[in-house]
């Protein structure tokens with residue numbers, strides 16, 4: 001029933017206001033015309049057995065030219081669309097009902113004894129870890145000197161075969177630099193009143 | 199965390215090599231930073247390897263290093279190119295370090311997730327009783343901070359200190375040195391300020407340790423690795439809470455099953471045999 005109503009609506013629009021449909025997509029080769037796609041139960045409407053004036057006009061047009069005046073499959077493809085707009089409630093339920101999708105509060109925050117900032121309990125304080133790691137690196141450098149990154153000793157031709165060098169594109173180079181990875185933020189100073197569990 | 203226990207048969211060799219590489223590099227560098235799953239998997243293998251190697255080394259006695267290197271069968275766990283370098287460190291260095299230990303040579307410290315693409319769980323895998331132990335320096339930093347604040351060392355920290363120093367050679371002395379070094383390195387500005395106040399003849403109080411220090415002006419003569427991009431401050435005013443101190447007192451004691459300490463053992467007196475004359 002709805003298909004008929006929609007077709008009627010289209011017919012009314014085309015015949016009364018003479019709207020021209022512009023399709024942005026390029027024309028596709030030899031799609032079936034509308035008459036072939038119309039089901040049998042809808043045929044009498046198009047054959048003119050109905051007394052609608054607009055349909056009669058359409059029939060005349062069809063007889064004069066071989067093709068119908070409007071082509072909703074001319075160059076464009078009809079796509080599947082949702083039948084109804086999802087309601088506000090359904091959308092919100094879908095997004096918010098599952099527990100694992102929701103943001104959970106951090107219950108395990110504590111105070112780092114070494115710097116007085118906020119830290120996850122049972123985890124190393126990353127602020128202190130950064131400081132200690134930099135300090136130990138410097139200490140190692142003073143004791144053992146600079147260490148070079150490991151490079152295998154290889155013949156030049158062998159190295160070219162095993163590690164073939166390719167000139168990276170600008171985008172690949174930018175990606176390999178990993179500039180998009182953000183720096184770790186300095187944690188806030190611990191305040192008993194600001195954490196959830198005290 | 200990916201499961202590294204069940205894997206396909208054709209990947210077994212790769213997994214075995216992963217353990218060996220991690221083992222060699224851990225012994226080389228004293229601590230390594232890897233993903234949680236790899237660290238957990240490798241830890242078991244490394245413990246096994248070190249336990250066996252040190253045990254076999256002990257049984258060989260004081261024979262020269264070359265001889266021990268060829269006779270300790272456990273070193274076959276290492277890959278051939280690493281065997282000489284890493285093996286000699288195990289037999290020479292670590293055997294002196296772990297005299298009283300048969301197991302528990304390594305420690306895993308949990309870190310926050312990596313900030314890259316994969317957000318992987320990270321961890322530190324480290325050898326205990328070394329000079330480059332992260333936990334050793336972290337505890338030294340805690341003690342240094344408490345001393346600068348003029349607070350007593352709480353029970354939880356004291357427990358950590360004893361665990362870190364009891365089996366270390368010259369443990370307490372080395373820890374003392376580390377605390378003094380931590381004061382200079384991590385609390386340089388506070389130490390300077392306390393000295394200034396002492397010269398002026400004022401008693402240093404925590405309220406004067408203001409966090410709004412203009413670090414950028416001071417940092418010119420700091421070593422490169424300690425210069426900070428943005429002033430971070432040490433916030434010496436921030437003290438441990440009373441609740442923490444209260445809980446630290448009962449640290450290690452179960453709230454659910456409070457135990458009573460066992461009474462002192464009474465020496466049993468065996469009565470004299472009646473058959474003896």
Ligand SMILES: [Zn+2]
Pocket residue numbers: 112113114115116117119125126127128129
């Ligand atoms: Zn910290």
